[in-house]
Amino acid sequence: MKGPLFYAKILLFGEYGIIKDSKGLAIPFNAYRGALKTSVNLTGQAKKSNESLFRFYTYLSNLKTDLVSFNLEDFKKDLEKGMYFDSSIPQGYGVGSSGALVASIYDNYAFDKITILENLTRDKLLKLKEIFSVMESFFHGKSSGLDPLNSYLSLPILINSKENIEPAGIPSQKEGKGAVFLLDSEQVGETEPMVNIFMNKMKNEGFRKMISDEFALHTDACIDDFLSGNVTSLFSNVKKLSKVVLKNFKPMIPDAFHKVWANGLKSNDYYLKLCGSGGGGYILGFTEDFEKAKKSLQDYKLELVYRF
Structure with a gap:
């Protein structure tokens, strides 16, 4: 098994402010990425990741929410086969390591998932953000859901307020000094x-x-x-x-x-x-x-x- 790649993110502007409903701008950062993989002989980081995913599986199994449901049976089977999250995203560095992991689990196991190919209305974006917030709370205690959203969509996201988010077009890079x-x-x-x-x-x-x-x-x-x-x-x-x-x-x-x-x-x-x-x-x-x-x-x- 080899899942699709999910990228790191950088919140260019808005840290802390978005908790209090001011603007934010997040962009994907393709230098770091992660994907779900399976190995029969788990050692080191892969073993740690598999154990952490088992805890995440337990958390999702006990979730009381109407927002989303998961194919927990397949999730568990894959974990027992030695699934882990293979990631180059540094943890505790502010670039969304848990966000990429959450995005990959949603992508793989959510029932009736909102796909990135459909017309992403504001309501769908807000619903995704809310789902990701609930999922990522396992890692942070409180999550805005923005990191997994950014990773999942792989698009720059403009946060106007909690109830108003949209994909943003950012100017293309120039070969300048800045x-x-x-x-x-x-x-x-x-x-x-x-x-x-x-x-x-x-x-x-x-x-x-x-x-x-x-x-x-x-x-x-x-x-x-x-x-x-x-x-x-x-x-x-x-x-x-x-x-x-x-x-x-x-x-x-x-x-x-x-x-x-x-x-x-x-x-x-x-x-x-x-x-x-x-x-x-x-x-x-x-x-x-x-x-x-x-x-x-x-x-x-x-x-x-x-x-x-």
């Missing part, structure tokens, strides 16, 4: 503790005000600029967003990167923002001159995502 890149913190981040910190902070009126008056405002402006290809304005807004995140989301930024973050703002060589929930994994970088950013960040591993 770039979006990933900076490897070389630490694993865990989603659930970070989301809990955020939820606690949201109890504070000042923090809530900052989210709506600054964070959401700059995020929305960045998304509008990115989608319309307005690069000059984009960098101005990304800088503002980067400042707000450094000031208000310190627990989500690994300690070793507070200074690196501030250096980018000071030198204008690059601007950093969270990639996913933070706490480790990848940090997302934006630069008007990728060569300059590489020089400034020569002690770190960078990976190119998109060129301007």
Whole structure:
């Protein structure tokens, strides 16, 4: 057995904001991918994955929902034959490792599944997102369902609000100097503790005000600029967003990167923002001159995502 490939995702803009109903923009990231495979002799990571899938199978068996039902009999049989999720997507890095897994299980075992070939109305997209949210909650405690949706559709997705999502056309890449890149913190981040910190902070009126008056405002402006290809304005807004995140989301930024973050703002060589929930994994970088950013960040591993 060999399932279709599902890709990693990058939430370019909207981390945390989408929990509170502001805009978000997610794009597939084809450098990392995963697929369901079967092996008679399971060892190492494959064995671990198979055991984790058995736990996921139990979770899905006990789900009380009218949203979706699964062919649990086949799922169990395949697990007993040695099925595992073979993935190059790093876990705890904010690029959707559990999302790709959820998408592949839905694709393989859901009854009456919504396929990517049909006309994807807003209602169908919202239903898919809701199904994926319920499924992915097994991994994170609370999930928006966006990562699996992105992985399943393999399309850029624009989140206007919780009730309004649509596939987005993003400008095609150019061979310019500018770039979006990933900076490897070389630490694993865990989603659930970070989301809990955020939820606690949201109890504070000042923090809530900052989210709506600054964070959401700059995020929305960045998304509008990115989608319309307005690069000059984009960098101005990304800088503002980067400042707000450094000031208000310190627990989500690994300690070793507070200074690196501030250096980018000071030198204008690059601007950093969270990639996913933070706490480790990848940090997302934006630069008007990728060569300059590489020089400034020569002690770190960078990976190119998109060129301007």
